[in-house]
Amino acid sequence: MKQLIGALAALSLCTSATAGDKPQVAKVKVDAETFASLDRNADNQISRTEAGVDRELSDNFAYIDTDGDGFISRSEYLAQIENARDPT
Numbered sequence: 011m012k013q014l015i016g017a018l019a020a021l022s023l024c025t026s027a028t029a030g031d032k033p034q035v036a037k038v039k040v041d042a043e044t045f046a047s048l049d050r051n052a053d054n055q056i057s058r059t060e061a062g063v064d065r066e067l068s069d070n071f072a073y074i075d076t077d078g079d080g081f082i083s084r085s086e087y088l089a090q091i092e093n094a095r096d097p098t
């Protein structure tokens with residue numbers, strides 16, 4: 011029985027050690043889907059009105075809209091995710 015507990019402990023250690031990489035990959039996928047769900051009229055960009063449903067996005071709209079055209083394009087949205095993941 012002790013051996014089994016030891017094996018389980020080793021297994022859970024192993025799981026938590028590898029878990030570090032996975033959430034980020036999953037988050038990017040979720041965020042790409044979030045873009046599609048925010049883009050209500052499917053014109054491939056998020057207007058201020060569309061961003062209004064997401065307070066964080068709305069608050070950072072001007073910052074995310076790097077070319078200042080008043081819309082967040084898919085690339086601007088994904089670039090913002092990249093910046094959030096890696097501030098350097």
Ligand SMILES: [Ca+2]
Pocket residue numbers: 048049050051052053054055056057060
């Ligand atoms: Ca749109």
Ligand SMILES: [Ca+2]
Pocket residue numbers: 075076077078079080081082083086
């Ligand atoms: Ca823009």
